[in-house]
Amino acid sequence: MTAMKARRQLWMIATAVLSGALCCPAQMASAPEHQVKAAFLFNFAKFVMWPPEAFADGKKPMKLCVVGRDPLGDELARMIAGKSVRDHPLEFSRITEPAAARGCHMVYIGQEWGKSRDYIAATRGAPVLTVGEVPDFVAAGGVINLVMENDQVRFEINLDSANAAGLKISSRLLTLARNVYVGKWNP
Numbered sequence: 588m589t590a591m592k593a594r595r596q597l598w599m600i601a602t603a604v605l606s607g608a609l610c611c612p613a614q615m616a617s618a619p620e621h622q623v624k625a626a627f628l629f630n631f632a633k634f635v636m637w638p639p640e641a642f643a644d645g646k647k648p649m650k651l652c653v654v655g656r657d658p659l660g661d662e663l664a665r666m667i668a669g670k671s672v673r674d675h676p677l678e679f680s681r682i683t684e685p686a687a688a689r690g691c692h693m694v695y696i697g698q699e700w701g702k703s704r705d706y707i708a709a710t711r712g713a714p715v716l717t718v719g720e721v722p723d724f725v726a727a728g729g730v731i732n733l734v735m736e737n738d739q740v741r742f743e744i745n746l747d748s749a750n751a752a753g754l755k756i757s758s759r760l761l762t763l764a765r766n767v768y769v770g771k772w773n774p
Contacts, residue, residue, distance in 0.1 A: 623740050624733055625662040628695055628718060631731060632672045634760035637692060638753040641714035648678040652691035654706060655683060659695065685709035693718060696729070703727065714753045725768060730754065734765065741765040 632649060642649075649672055653660035660681055667677040680691065685705040688694045693716040696703045703719050707728045710717055717729045724732035725745035730752065732743050743766040749756050761767050 620735075620740070621659040621662050624659050624720070625666050627733065627740060627742065628659075628663055628693065629666050629670075629677075631716065631718065631760070632677065632693060634757040635693075635716055635749075636755040636757075637714050637716075641692060641753070642675065646674060646676075649675040649693075650678045650680055650691045651693045651695075652680045652682045652688065653695045654688075654697060654702060655681070657695070657697040659697065663695070688715060688717075689713045691715055695719070696721075696724075703729065710752070712751070716752070716754055717748070736765065744768070 628651065632651065637649075651663060651667060653663060660679070664679040667679060670677050682688060682691065682694070685702070686709055688706050688709045692714070694706055694710065696706050696717065696719040698721055703721055703724060704727055707717055711728065716731065718731045718733065719729045720733040725743055725748065728745070728748050730745055730748045732745075734741050734743060742764055744756060744761065744764045746756065746761075746767055746769045
């Protein structure tokens, strides 16, 4: 087995573990892209720690928000229904204005690059995990960017943006990232 093939298999196994999928890699590869991305978002909530002040009390819901009518939102709403993370019930919401993002714990912005910078700016200094999927999302201050690579969903992390938001990202998630940027931005 070549080193490249071994790395690819390891990545597929890691992706399956991260996404919580209990299926074989071929089934993961055949899932619609928005389902795979929704699974990533759901699991990001498990691998990120928010500061205590992000929740009014210990049982306050964790609000996962999607900007606009992105089809990923319907899948995410279905996936998190009735679930919780660290005793916080998961709650789904669609938002259409950047100011509403400060009331979310995670905001998925999707492919609307024109709006991405507004949402990132609106959440600056707040404990909000911003997730996008456009070029330069993490360079603009977003925390996690989803990218397609060889027909697989991968992600990159801006650790400085996470730290500025008071978010702690699990080392397991950092290990799975395609790139982790710290300090001076250097893509």
